[in-house]
Amino acid sequence: MRSSLGQRRNTLGFTLVEMVTVIIILGILVIGVSSFVILGTRIFVESTSVDQVLSQSRFAMERMTRELRNALPNSVRVTSSPTTYQCIEFVPILASASYVNLPVFPASAAANGTVMLPSQGIDTAHKMVLYPLLPSHVYGGNPAGSNGHIFDIKSVTGNQVEFDRAVQFAEASPQRRYFMVDKAVSYCFLANGEIRRYSGYGLVGTQPAPASMGAGALMAEKVTNNLSTQSPIHFTPGTLINNAVVQLTPRFDVNGQSFQYQHQVQVVNVP
Numbered sequence: 001m002r003s004s005l006g007q008r009r010n011t012l013g014f015t016l017v018e019m020v021t022v023i024i025i026l027g028i029l030v031i032g033v034s035s036f037v038i039l040g041t042r043i044f045v046e047s048t049s050v051d052q053v054l055s056q057s058r059f060a061m062e063r064m065t066r067e068l069r070n071a072l073p074n075s076v077r078v079t080s081s082p083t084t085y086q087c088i089e090f091v092p093i094l095a096s097a098s099y100v101n102l103p104v105f106p107a108s109a110a111a112n113g114t115v116m117l118p119s120q121g122i123d124t125a126h127k128m129v130l131y132p133l134l135p136s137h138v139y140g141g142n143p144a145g146s147n148g149h150i151f152d153i154k155s156v157t158g159n160q161v162e163f164d165r166a167v168q169f170a171e172a173s174p175q176r177r178y179f180m181v182d183k184a185v186s187y188c189f190l191a192n193g194e195i196r197r198y199s200g201y202g203l204v205g206t207q208p209a210p211a212s213m214g215a216g217a218l219m220a221e222k223v224t225n226n227l228s229t230q231s232p233i234h235f236t237p238g239t240l241i242n243n244a245v246v247q248l249t250p251r252f253d254v255n256g257q258s259f260q261y262q263h264q265v266q267v268v269n270v271p
Helices: 002-010 016-069 135-139
Strands: 077-081 085-090 095-101 110-115 127-130 150-152 155-157 160-169 177-181 184-190 195-201 217-220 233-236 244-248 251-254 257-260 263-267
Touching: 016 085, 016 184, 016 217, 016 244, 016 251, 016 263, 077 233, 085 233, 150 160
Parallel strands: none
Antiparallel strands: 077 085, 085 184, 095 110, 095 177, 110 160, 127 150, 127 177, 155 160, 184 195, 195 217, 233 244, 244 263, 251 257
16 A cells, blocks of 8 residues: 555656646746836837937037027028038137227228227137128138238237238227137038038138038937928028027937927127
8 A cells, every 4th residue: 555655656747738838828928028028128228219319409409509699790691402401600709898999991901909808818819800790791701801800810918909910990890899709610400310510610701511511520310301391490680670590490200209399599699
């Protein structure tokens, strides 16, 4: 009796039906867990991509806003190629203050003048601009010439500014204000969905295309505006009673989600 019971205990185990049932249950559990993990991973990746695009777009818009608000009066201009790019160009103000006496028409040309120094000081590598009313007064001017709105500076001694030749500014500023500038800056929306910032190039009479300004710095991606019908930049020049206004309306698409900015920037500086 004892030997028969021992043999029965030694033969105890799982039947094929039990093993198959266990495998099926484990398979269902694995599929459920893996689906949960895959779904969680997908949500994380998609949310990360959306957050990255949002962060880039906010940074680009904030950077453009700050720089445009510091643009030289009447230096903003926009150009585009309907299928490849749209660019906005401007000249940043590096310093500004009032002048006491400068050679302004109809006064005779002179090689020096008296100014109030700005808090940043005057860098002689920069250029002095007086009363620019049109983009051509800045970009079409001749800093090395003798008549116009923009001139090179040779030296500064106290409040005395010296030019390397006799110059004559074309018009006087009603507020007796002058600006110090150097090079232009451009923000371009490209057909491949990028926003790039270009700098370090000179003041060119004809607004340059992105290909002629170097590689530029990538500011944001995923812009989906149709440059032919949905321009991301709309510019309204200033008048005697209104400031210049830049309307930025870029649209970004990522992972099937779309969001568009409706952002207005006033260029508050006046000549």
